[in-house]
Amino acid sequence: MAGERWQPGLLDAGRTGGWALAHCRQQFLADGNGVLFPREWLKRQELPILSEHGIGHFDGDEIYLLELSSTADVPGSAWVGLRQLMMQGDPDTFRMLGFATQIGTWADHHRFCGSCGARMSQVSGERAMYCQSCGVHHYPRLSPSMIVLVTRGDELLLARSPRFVSGVYSTLAGFVEPGESVEQCVAREVREEVGVEIATPQYIGSQNWPFPHSLMLGFHAEYVSGDIVPQPGEIEDAQWFSIHDLPPLPASKSIARYLIDLYLARRLGHSEPVLPG
Ligand SMILES: NC(=O)C1=CN([C@@H]2O[C@H](COP(=O)(O)OP(=O)(O)OC[C@H]3O[C@@H](n4cnc5c(N)ncnc54)[C@H](O)[C@@H]3O)[C@@H](O)[C@H]2O)C=CC1
Ligand SMILES: [Mg+2]
Numbered sequence: 080m081a082g083e084r085w086q087p088g089l090l091d092a093g094r095t096g097g098w099a100l101a102h103c104r105q106q107f108l109a110d111g112n113g114v115l116f117p118r119e120w121l122k123r124q125e126l127p128i129l130s131e132h133g134i135g136h137f138d139g140d141e142i143y144l145l146e147l148s149s150t151a152d153v154p155g156s157a158w159v160g161l162r163q164l165m166m167q168g169d170p171d172t173f174r175m176l177g178f179a180t181q182i183g184t185w186a187d188h189h190r191f192c193g194s195c196g197a198r199m200s201q202v203s204g205e206r207a208m209y210c211q212s213c214g215v216h217h218y219p220r221l222s223p224s225m226i227v228l229v230t231r232g233d234e235l236l237l238a239r240s241p242r243f244v245s246g247v248y249s250t251l252a253g254f255v256e257p258g259e260s261v262e263q264c265v266a267r268e269v270r271e272e273v274g275v276e277i278a279t280p281q282y283i284g285s286q287n288w289p290f291p292h293s294l295m296l297g298f299h300a301e302y303v304s305g306d307i308v309p310q311p312g313e314i315e316d317a318q319w320f321s322i323h324d325l326p327p328l329p330a331s332k333s334i335a336r337y338l339i340d341l342y343l344a345r346r347l348g349h350s351e352p353v354l355p356g
């Protein structure tokens with residue numbers, strides 16, 4: 080969108096200059112100035128570079144990504160996780176880092192052809208990896224996932240995964256499986272994770288979620304029938320909560336929180352929140 084500081088794009092990594100990010104397994108190198116380093120300087124630091132990608136512009140400057148095989152030490156810098164950078168940083172920087180982590184991870188996972196095992200190469204003019212011996216192209220991977228707030232009037236169905244921060248309850252989520260529509264996925268996941276039936280889900284909006292490569296498709300759905308039965312292993316606890324007495328909720332930058340805040344705003348007649356980028 081116009082006016083945003085981060086603009087993804089395909090730059091020729093054969094050129095010199097510009098700024099660079101160093102990424103390895105959802106972590107970025109950072110110093111007191113942030114995550115961007117003068118690119119030619121960074122490339123002189125004897126880093127274990129697997130591949131290099133021209134990924135776009137930030138404030139008009141060319142941005143490149145160095146994908147590394149390990150988190151090498153650089154004096155005066157430290158490795159910081161993407162989640163921490165999301166919580167601390169501005170939305171434009173997070174969008175840049177989310178994009179970079181997805182491109183870097185995809186390139187790392189496609190260094191060799193899954194069919195014949197030959198080394199793959201970057202295609203010029205397109206974001207793709209190519210196997211010369213069998214002609215296969217691989218494009219960046221996205222995993223469509225649904226996320227849904229199930230409601231019953233003034234009550235919200237919220238659940239806890241054992242992976243969540245202690246005390247936090249959230250909406251239900253899950254990956255779309257081959258052969259199903261997103262709407263079918265919503266009904267299946269709700270049935271599997273809490274054992275209840277819902278009416279046709281209403282699509283609300285989407286969010287790119289680079290942990291590791293989900294495209295979150297957000298819904299509201301009304302409860303129809305069934306008692307809550309948490310899925311063993313996946314759901315530690317699930318309950319109906321009154322909109323007037325809610326537990327600790329997920330971070331405001333997530334679509335999970337947006338789906339909850341939007342429902343509350345509509346129910347209580349408040350102004351509606353903004354969908355996080
Ligand atoms: N932005 C947000 O507000 C939120 C985003 N999410 C994201 O939604 C996604 C799905 O949520 P979960 O409840 O974890 O999924 P889920 O309910 O489908 O269960 C996760 C399990 O699915 C399997 N799995 C992993 N990757 C997969 C893939 N690409 N395709 C199919 N199955 C896969 C694994 O066995 C994993 O343990 C995750 O990426 C999660 O980070 C979840 C909640 C909030
Ligand atoms: Mg789930």
Ligand SMILES: [Zn+2]
Pocket residue numbers: 192193194195196197210211212213214215
């Ligand atoms: Zn091949």
